[in-house]
Amino acid sequence: MPVPSPSHHVRASDARRVRDLLRIAVAGRARTGDLLPGEDELMVGHGVPRSAVRAALGLLREEGLLRPGPTAHRIVARPHYPGRTAVTGTGTRVPRWLERTGIAAPDVLADWLGVPVGTPCLRTECVSETAGGGAVLETHYLATEAAALLLAVPGTGPFDRQLADAGLRPARAGTRSGPVPADPDSAALLGVAAGAPLLGAERTLTGDDGRVLAVSVLRADPAGSVPVARDGAAAAQPDSSARTASSESASAGVLSGR
Template sequence: MPVPSPIPQVRASDARRVRDLLRIAIAGRRGLRGLLPREDELMIGYGVPRSSVRAALALLSEEGLLRPGPAAHRIVAEPDYPGRTSVVADPGERPRPLERSGIAAPDVLADWLGIPTGSPCLRVECVARTAGGGVVLETHYVAAPAAADLLTVPDTGPFDRLLAEAQLRPDVIRARSGPVPADPDAATLLGVPAGTPLLGVERTLSGPDGRVLAAGVLRARPGALGHPARDQPESSARTASSESASAAVLSGR
């Protein structure tokens, strides 16, 4: 079930979703020219109320990425993603499910998944134990037809195992990672003080045909064991030496 937010009348999952996707947009710049869209444009694009947009912008401002302006927030820094580490959930532990919902993909997510803007996609959020004994907050996005296949599988295990059970085995796993501060909601979920440095991971899982099966944002508590993306447990997974067009926003290029 959704987790209460410390910001009144704001759904925590909505604020996190908008924050995460705006963070990706800032990293890729996507023609932003130093300014984010106005609040009303973000409300329409992300399908959330103004309170959720403002909560997301406040989180990014606290990270030092934005500065409030008279009409829109100015981008003053880009996220730092120095690594290509991913996080592996413990296959023997059942994650704590938080939410499974359908959303219309805003432009950033649509670019990430390689689908038209506004296309329906499945959003899956959970807290899982990691193979290294840590805890990770996972948010995954899956577009049709992979989402329909995933929904046929009981929600009883780690996300990557559910993909395999739905016969959605990724052939290419791309990840980038870097330190991110724990926002109040993530801190509560992961059992750390707000502001604690977390391992932030953004990744795409693609099939043999290059189509993106799923994209995800992970926030891992200290103690989580990170693995290079090429060491993912899927036997068919490999790290590509070049980025595909559908993953361009992930690479920041």
């Protein structure tokens, strides 16, 4: 059974944000058997209430990645990334922008962006059309300098076009991807059934100078081309599985697992 949507006391985007960043931490830095930080530490680190932390942990439990313990959640599996498929919105329809929010970068996001913990960052979220007629929920993060340039251009077109209009032209793109189950809120935004297999991807865009311009978490229903995870363990894989983080990724602390 999919985890129910967070209560009205929890912003769904907050729960998704914490879930995504914890998922990246589990994939890149942790090992099976490790304990995640406790709820209090996660609340402070991510700047969200306990209810949002609990909702995020519930989504990761549903993926089969965590097991609750007496003091904290234990990691029982790690996300499985069998490919490097790009799933950005490239359709003809104008994206449906959901929000632009300023946040202080928690440790995982700071490592990924290559900035100090607590650096002000811009988080944007939209639903776009894929080239194949599917839909993708895009969440993008930019640090202060890049965010200021992006905010100076009209915020109506696709994210990658906005980057180009802002003069932020990446020299390299590092992507890793794999099947993930649709949580109820993402499912509602994408128009699919809760628990349906989506293609999940994490992307890093790097400039000529080696600095990270933007990082993204993407959840896509690319017109039925998503592989179905076997044995009912959508997106979960034991720690011994080979990881396929792109060697082009500039977020070495997270995407390469160092």
